[in-house]
Amino acid sequence: MATTTLAPGAYVARPGLWYWLSTWLTTTDHKRIGFLYLFNSFFFFFLGGLLALGVRSELAVPGLQYFDNTTYNQLFTMHATAMLFLFIIPILAGLGNYAVPLMIGAADMAFPRINALSFWMLPVGGALMFGGYFFGGTAEAGWTNYVPITARAYSPQAGQDLWIVGLILIGMSSILGGINFMATIFKLRAPGMTLMRMPIFVWTMLVTSALAVFATPVLASVLVMLFIDRNYGAHFFDPSAGGSAVMWQNVFWFYSHPAVYIMILPAMGVISEVLPVFSRKPLFGYKAFVFATASIGALGFSVWAHHMFTTGAVFLPFFAFMTFLIAVPTGVKMFNWLATMWGGKLRFTTAMLFAVGFLAMFLVGGIDGAFAASPPVDFALQDTYWIVAHIHYVLFGGSVMGLFAGIYYWFPKWTGARLHEGLGKIHFAIMFIGSNLTFFPMHILGIQGMPRRVADYVEEPGWATINLIESIGAFILAASFLVFLWNVLATLRGPKTHEPDPWQGNTLEWATTSPPPPYNFDHLPPIRSERPVFDVRMGVVDDPWLANLIGAPSGTGRPSLTAGEHASAGATDAAASGPGPTGGESHR
Amino acid sequence: MPPRPDQRRSSPWRRRAAVLAVPVIAALVAGACSSLYPPDPVTEQGRAIDELYNIVFLFAAAIFLAIEAAILYIVLRYRRGARDDLLPEQTHGHTGAEILWTLIPFVIVAFLFFVSWQALGRVVADPAQPAGVRVKVTGFQWCWKFEYLDEGVKIEVPARNSKGENCRDENGGPPTLVVPVGELIRLQLHSPDVIHAFYVPQFLSKLDVVPQVDESRDNVFDFTPTAVGEYRGQCAEFCGLFHAEMQLAVSVRSQADYEAWLTEQKNKPSPTPPATPPPGATAIKIGADPVQKYDQTSLQAPANTPFVIEFNNRDPGQSHNVAIQDAGGTLVFNGQPIVTGPAEATYNVADGLAAATYRFFCIVHPTTMFGTLEVK
Numbered sequence: 018m019a020t021t022t023l024a025p026g027a028y029v030a031r032p033g034l035w036y037w038l039s040t041w042l043t044t045t046d047h048k049r050i051g052f053l054y055l056f057n058s059f060f061f062f063f064l065g066g067l068l069a070l071g072v073r074s075e076l077a078v079p080g081l082q083y084f085d086n087t088t089y090n091q092l093f094t095m096h097a098t099a100m101l102f103l104f105i106i107p108i109l110a111g112l113g114n115y116a117v118p119l120m121i122g123a124a125d126m127a128f129p130r131i132n133a134l135s136f137w138m139l140p141v142g143g144a145l146m147f148g149g150y151f152f153g154g155t156a157e158a159g160w161t162n163y164v165p166i167t168a169r170a171y172s173p174q175a176g177q178d179l180w181i182v183g184l185i186l187i188g189m190s191s192i193l194g195g196i197n198f199m200a201t202i203f204k205l206r207a208p209g210m211t212l213m214r215m216p217i218f219v220w221t222m223l224v225t226s227a228l229a230v231f232a233t234p235v236l237a238s239v240l241v242m243l244f245i246d247r248n249y250g251a252h253f254f255d256p257s258a259g260g261s262a263v264m265w266q267n268v269f270w271f272y273s274h275p276a277v278y279i280m281i282l283p284a285m286g287v288i289s290e291v292l293p294v295f296s297r298k299p300l301f302g303y304k305a306f307v308f309a310t311a312s313i314g315a316l317g318f319s320v321w322a323h324h325m326f327t328t329g330a331v332f333l334p335f336f337a338f339m340t341f342l343i344a345v346p347t348g349v350k351m352f353n354w355l356a357t358m359w360g361g362k363l364r365f366t367t368a369m370l371f372a373v374g375f376l377a378m379f380l381v382g383g384i385d386g387a388f389a390a391s392p393p394v395d396f397a398l399q400d401t402y403w404i405v406a407h408i409h410y411v412l413f414g415g416s417v418m419g420l421f422a423g424i425y426y427w428f429p430k431w432t433g434a435r436l437h438e439g440l441g442k443i444h445f446a447i448m449f450i451g452s453n454l455t456f457f458p459m460h461i462l463g464i465q466g467m468p469r470r471v472a473d474y475v476e477e478p479g480w481a482t483i484n485l486i487e488s489i490g491a492f493i494l495a496a497s498f499l500v501f502l503w504n505v506l507a508t509l510r511g512p513k514t515h516e517p518d519p520w521q522g523n524t525l526e527w528a529t530t531s532p533p534p535p536y537n538f539d540h541l542p543p544i545r546s547e548r549p550v551f552d553v554r555m556g557v558v559d560d561p562w563l564a565n566l567i568g569a570p571s572g573t574g575r576p577s578l579t580a581g582e583h584a585s586a587g588a589t590d591a592a593a594s595g596p597g598p599t600g601g602e603s604h605r
Numbered sequence: 606m607p608p609r610p611d612q613r614r615s616s617p618w619r620r621r622a623a624v625l626a627v628p629v630i631a632a633l634v635a636g637a638c639s640s641l642y643p644p645d646p647v648t649e650q651g652r653a654i655d656e657l658y659n660i661v662f663l664f665a666a667a668i669f670l671a672i673e674a675a676i677l678y679i680v681l682r683y684r685r686g687a688r689d690d691l692l693p694e695q696t697h698g699h700t701g702a703e704i705l706w707t708l709i710p711f712v713i714v715a716f717l718f719f720v721s722w723q724a725l726g727r728v729v730a731d732p733a734q735p736a737g738v739r740v741k742v743t744g745f746q747w748c749w750k751f752e753y754l755d756e757g758v759k760i761e762v763p764a765r766n767s768k769g770e771n772c773r774d775e776n777g778g779p780p781t782l783v784v785p786v787g788e789l790i791r792l793q794l795h796s797p798d799v800i801h802a803f804y805v806p807q808f809l810s811k812l813d814v815v816p817q818v819d820e821s822r823d824n825v826f827d828f829t830p831t832a833v834g835e836y837r838g839q840c841a842e843f844c845g846l847f848h849a850e851m852q853l854a855v856s857v858r859s860q861a862d863y864e865a866w867l868t869e870q871k872n873k874p875s876p877t878p879p880a881t882p883p884p885g886a887t888a889i890k891i892g893a894d895p896v897q898k899y900d901q902t903s904l905q906a907p908a909n910t911p912f913v914i915e916f917n918n919r920d921p922g923q924s925h926n927v928a929i930q931d932a933g934g935t936l937v938f939n940g941q942p943i944v945t946g947p948a949e950a951t952y953n954v955a956d957g958l959a960a961a962t963y964r965f966f967c968i969v970h971p972t973t974m975f976g977t978l979e980v981k
Contacts, residue, residue, distance in 0.1 A: 086846050086847060086849070087846060090843075090845075090846070090848075158843065158845075159843050163799075163800060163842075163843070165798065165799045165800070165816060166799040166800070166843065166844060166845055168799075170969055170970055171746075171798070171799055171845060171969075172845075173971060173972040256815075256816045256817055256818055257816075257818055259818075262799075262800055262815055262816050262817075263815060296683075296693075297685070297692055297693055298693055298694075298695060298696065299695055299696075299697050301696060301697070301698055301699075302697075302698040302699075302703050303697065303698065304698070305698065305703045305707075327802060327811055327812055327813050328813045328815060328824075329812055329813060329815070329824035329825075330815070333725060333729075334722050334725070337718055337721055337722070338718050341714035341715075341717060341718045342714065344710055344713075344714045345707060345710045345711050345714060348706065348707075348709075348710035349703070349706060349707050349710070351672065352702075352703075352706040353703070355672070355675055355676065355679060356696075356699075356702070358679045358680075358683060359679055359683070360683065360693055360694060360696065361683050361693050362683065362685035362686075362689060362691070362692075362693050363679075363680065363683045363684050363685055364685045365680075365684070373676065373680060376676055377673060377676055380669065380672050380673065380676075381669065384665045384668060384669055387661060387664070387665060387714070387717060388658075388661055388662075388665065390714075390717075390718075390721075391657060391661055391717060391718075391721035391724075392721060392725055393653065393654045393657050393721060393724045393725055393728045393810075394654060394657055394658050394661055394721070396654060396728065396809070396810040396811055396812070397643055397654055397658065397809040397810060397811075399802075399811060399841070400802060400804070400811070400841040400842055400843075401841065457637070460641055461637075461640045461641060464641060464642070464643050464644075465643075465644060465806065466644070466804070466806025466807075466837075468804065468839060468840070468841045468849075469843075470843040470848065471848060471849035472849045473849045473850070474849070475837065475839075475852070477837075555692075
């Protein structure tokens, strides 16, 4: 079959570093863009991880040892910024970028160039946010960026403006990505791939994309308002001029609560692919799962004010009820996952271990949510380390566990070689122990009254010990990623087996080669259920596969250039309104 | 505990290890559970929260243990044998079971919502109830101030004491709110700058201190202390540089002790000016004009002797003060209180400064209001 005619601009290897680099800068292949997402996200993950180690080092013993207050405030702010906006959200979008077109039998995303643009906004946005370091200090008011602490009078440094501009770019990336995923999923499914035959991962990416498209513009608007407040003398959030300090929180959380689901739903989708494959059973209650995902997405828009129970400015019963209600679809998912494994033949590959680790740890994060949903209990827990424990059990125990399940699961598809299982299991074990050691004791500290975002803490009985345990846990956790890095590098250098279907998978990505050709499929199997590859393996469907006639697009450098232009424009804006003669150090 | 799923066969040794693990895990879980209880509440409102917490905790612990046990059981029970290539039964779902496990969580959360809603009435301030003591609590960057609205008593500590500690009196103690036991105390939470939160862990409660122009919209925090004692508190909403040091204390006393304390406070030479100029101290005058401007950009002061800064804020509606930092950027003095113009304040630099060139500035507007201070 003359494959190249299907993909006239597809990557053809030619020698030379510059050519190689240019192919990455100009690629519009969703798989290569997926790699770019992964690479960029892991860069910020390790950067954010280093910042976290800084935070934990400072807190290991009472007193200020390594950092002053300003530096510490920058550490935790940029840790959360990197982890949420530059790691979890993009890397899950990156997994989707690679997997969604393959899973629905498409050759690429619907808008390949916009896809590249969505990616290139990210490193640029991240560079702006961290670039503040060179202009008198980065943002230092926490990732929630509450006003008035971020008003010009209290945070004069240019880093705060750069943070805002960077986040607008990242938000733009999310919106464009969301539109692209929706268009791809609605329009490019292969013949036979009805909505109710889509892999659950695709469903979660669809709901995630809808959340991103509906919520992110709201964030962008509030960021622009704050930027105007800071630089052009408006008073949206200035109480002394008729603005409202709490309005920021309402609008910010209207985005950021759905954003929590943007961060967890794709991980749930990964788990819903990994558990059935390694249990050798279909997902239990596929339809219920789809409805649960959609209802989590819908309910996600009506619970934002549960982050604001202690502001005294929200109607508590409504938001408490809606928040409690989210536990129902989440509970359904948990039961469905357990029922999927029940009676199965479980094979504990590393991917499966991470999936089970997700169940064990996300459960804690989910149950924590029930405490925080009850306003009176939240009065005790809000803004303490208890909330820090909650967010880490959801986003680390949930999203990151799910992410690694996905990485170990899809790595052979991406590269043609499985990650080493022994190293993978060591990685899992160290990560599981390290994360629980770090995050579980935070519950205790929080309920005893240690507030979050403090550089130092009073010497209440036991606090020093618990903090020390957490800090040791953090370093154990960090060590697990060295094992992972070693595993990835060793595997990439090692022999490739190119098995198309190493795990006996169910979904379409396993019906093509590993790695897939630029245009993804030579042939597609007939799709008669949500497990087309399983059906073929079992001989349930006839074998004549359908030829795929959709071509892949050619490469272009425009997206990366456009993102660069945005960056320079944003930096110019922020620099023009930059710090006073003393920069951010003035109020030490 | 992590599941140990990578073992294909279970040997008698492993079974024995599993049996041994059970009490170890039970002890760990029991230990974790007991430390997951909040401190003993010392207010009526805190007790209501504590009771509610116990109910939520009971459900949480039961669900946690049941599901983790189920995970562990499934992981151990359904491991695939080494040469087992048979496909398990392909169950796609079970409508009855799925409806059941939709209803069970719904009933649980509906119940938890109901009890939470009930408890809210016992926790949230009710303006219809008459309060025994009313105090205006001002949280500002980075300290607390208490004004007894019916008594004319005011509790303040210097923003930095002579040892350089933030928000501490000369004995190193934080500002202390003294209240009588058994009475309803009503706090008006006021902020002139950013959002803070009034948090005393043993009250099991907190409320944000949100800046408002209209003081009638300030948040109101009610509590009825039930136990005499000293309780530590601090700001719980990130509020900037010295957030971690923005501490406070609540001293709950018997009615008689409270009355005695009140009389003592009222008889104090009123009010102990925070800036008693030591005899012979030099006075430096500086003012602030609209909008956000000092009337001078350079000041002189004598070295190593106390001096006072007489600050006249003529900038209406704007909060200013005079703070001093050395060449290395370290804050060596921060004039308190920050005053909102038009108003005057006298700042006492009690220890004087070593001879050097310093930078003075407004802590609220450090980039627009500053100048040099020559100390020689």
